[in-house]
Amino acid sequence: MSRKAASNNDYFSTNLRQLCATKPSVSAVCRDVGLNRQQFERYLTGAAMPSAHNLRRLCAYFAVEESQLLAPPSTTPSPARPPETAGDPSAFAQALRMQPDELPQLRHYCGSYQYHFLSPTWPGKIQTSVLQIYESERRILSRYLGRVRDPKFGTVMRSRFNGQLVLRSGRIFVMECSRDVVDSFAQTILFPAHRHSANYLTGMAFGIGWLPHRGPFASHVILRRLRPTQSMREAVAHCGLYAPDSRALDPIVRKFFGEDALPYVSEHL
Structure with a gap:
């Protein structure tokens, strides 16, 4: 083994041990991620490195980037912590608490998706974004990344939302808050995936449009699961606006969506 490879192993094992310390036990991590305990111990000691597939699974579980797991330990951040609700008596905070059988069902949806909806800002266009679903602190969280180049002015518009998933009445609710605009919220309600179409989720999205005014809108939405081998850079590069009949979709x-689909947009008062 080369000196560089040995350093990467040491960095990775140290970072992995630090992240595991934020969980109830190593056994819980193995069970949640679906990894063999004996093999996982080899990761912890630096005797072995995970495959690319298992590395991505670990990154999604701990909500960190691959580069962070392989970096010197002093530069590796702790996994993102969701807002605490245990001491919050509000009805909304209580509603976000995971039900006993909810977590195992929602884990099935962890991964990265292309997120498609009808844009209210650019009528007749389908906007493609990226949605990551991952587990942290025994909650299923989401990270939305949107990037659009305005076809008229050429300016690039970006949006980022962090959210949480809950399963209620047989439907998946994704409730999100913008990372850049504190008063901006969005919600997506999805049907659980059927066995014959496990790579696709459909439902409705509700949010606030950008232009010509910040008005509420709703749109049908479809999520397509990305391959585990597909990098986030590739996924983000595919973000943008597409015609409904575009062969890039x-x-x-x-x-x-069909050819004549339009979003539901509230009239500006």
């Missing part, structure tokens, strides 16, 4: 996405 997945055929199922094109069929889902």
Whole structure:
């Protein structure tokens, strides 16, 4: 083993041990991620490195980037912590608490997705963004990344939302708050995936448009699961606006929206 490879192993094992210390036990981590305990111990001691697939699973579970796990330990941040609600008596905070059988069901949806909806700002266009779903502190959280180049002015508009998933009445609720605009919220309600279409989730999205005014809108939405081998850079590069019949879109996405689909936009008062 080269000196550089040995250093990467040491960095990774140290970072992994620090992250595991934030969880109830190593056994809980293995169970949650779905890894063999004996093999996981080799990761912790630096005797072995995970495959690319398992490395991505660990990154999604701890909500960190691959580069952070392989960096010197002093530069590795702790996993993101969701807002605490245990001491909050509000009805909304209580509603976000995970039900006993909810976590195992929602874990099935952890991964990265292309998120497609009808844009209220650019009528007749489908906007493609990225949604990451991951587990942290025994909650299922989301991270939304949007990037659009305005076809008229050429300016790039970005949006970022952090959220949490809950499963209620057989529906998946994704409740999000903007990371850049503190008064901006969004919600997506999804149907659970059927076995024959496990790579796609459909439902409705509700939010606030950008232009010509910040008005509320709703749109049908479809999520397509990305391959585990696909990098986040590739996924973000695919973000943008597409015509409903664009061959750059997945055929199922094109069929889902059709040619005449439009969002529901509230009139400006």
